[in-house]
Amino acid sequence: MFSDLVGVSDEDVTNYGREIDSMRERFNLESLAVFSMEDLYEVDDHENMRDELRRHYAEPLAAIEQRVHTFPHHQSLFNGIQRFLFEDRVAIETDKSRTQVRNECKALTYEVMQRSDAWGRLLGDCFPAALRLSIHPQNAHSEKIGILLGPAEDNWLTPWHGVAIKTNGSFRLMRRHQAEALGAQVVEQNGRPAYFEVGENV
Numbered sequence: 001m002f003s004d005l006v007g008v009s010d011e012d013v014t015n016y017g018r019e020i021d022s023m024r025e026r027f028n029l030e031s032l033a034v035f036s037m038e039d040l041y042e043v044d045d046h047e048n049m050r051d052e053l054r055r056h057y058a059e060p061l062a063a064i065e066q067r068v069h070t071f072p073h074h075q076s077l078f079n080g081i082q083r084f085l086f087e088d089r090v091a092i093e094t095d096k097s098r099t100q101v102r103n104e105c106k107a108l109t110y111e112v113m114q115r116s117d118a119w120g121r122l123l124g125d126c127f128p129a130a131l132r133l134s135i136h137p138q139n140a141h142s143e144k145i146g147i148l149l150g151p152a153e154d155n156w157l158t159p160w161h162g163v164a165i166k167t168n169g170s171f172r173l174m175r176r177h178q179a180e181a182l183g184a185q186v187v188e189q190n191g192r193p194a195y196f197e198v199g200e201n202v
Contacts, residue, residue, distance in 0.1 A: 001037060001050055001115045005108050006085065007092065010046040014038070035126070050115070057118035061110050064117070068110075073139040080136065080156045082109040087161070120144075149173070164195040171195065 003013045017036055024032055037049045067074045085105040093101055120143060123132065131145065135158050138146035149159065152173040162173045165184050176196075184196035 001053060001119055002112055003046070004050070005112055005115075006088065013046070040122075040126070053115065053118050053122060057121040058114050059117060061114055064110055064113050068113075073142075077136075078109055078113065081112050082106060084156070084161050085109060085112070166195055166197040 002008075003010050017034065017038070020034055023029070024034070037046075037053065041049045041052055043049055043052070068078045069075070082102075082105050085108055086102050089105060090096075090098055090101045096104075120132070123130065124143075132143060134142075134144040134146050135149055136146060137155050138144050148155065150164065150171050150173050152162065157173050157175075159173065163176045163179050164171050165174055165179045165182075166187070167182075179196040179198070182198050184198040186193045187195055187197045
């Protein structure tokens with residue numbers, strides 16, 4: 001639902017889902033099931049799926065902007081999302097100034113929040129008794145429970161915006177440039193990059 005906002009192709013998202021299914025089969029994870037927009041909407045076009053989600057579940061952007069300006073935890077969420085969008089885009093869109101990219105990411109952040117809220121409402125309808133977890137920090141009375149995937153200097157850092165680095169036999173998350181500065185090397189599994197590893201005592 002976010003691919004067009006974060007610069008990821010819909011094809012990559014579909015392939016990502018297929019790889020998750022492949023991993024479930026490979027490791028015989030019969031207790032796990034996967035749910036996505038592709039399971040719900042009978043259309044092949046991802047943009048049409050996003051339109052359906054917005055039409056039935058999204059709030060107006062103005063309402064989200066009002067919450068961001070009113071409640072500190074919504075402002076914190078906005079700041080975290082905008083920072084990640086900015087860091088991703090400023091490295092790719094090198095023809096634009098940092099100020100221009102930051103301003104563009106501000107508008108995109110409201111859309112990310114809008115779709116995230118809409119997806120939450122859809123899940124609430126589809127799975128009313130479910131307990132929702134999030135890989136991002138959550139407010140104490142949020143509808144989701146935040147879980148930390150691994151040690152990191154920044155609690156907002158996730159595998160989507162950082163890398164897993166193995167040091168002294170254990171993993172932590174950090175920025176890729178930080179891992180490379182430590183001399184970490186990429187370790188492959190099944191013919192594709194899996195994580196970084198660095199020597200002892202780092």
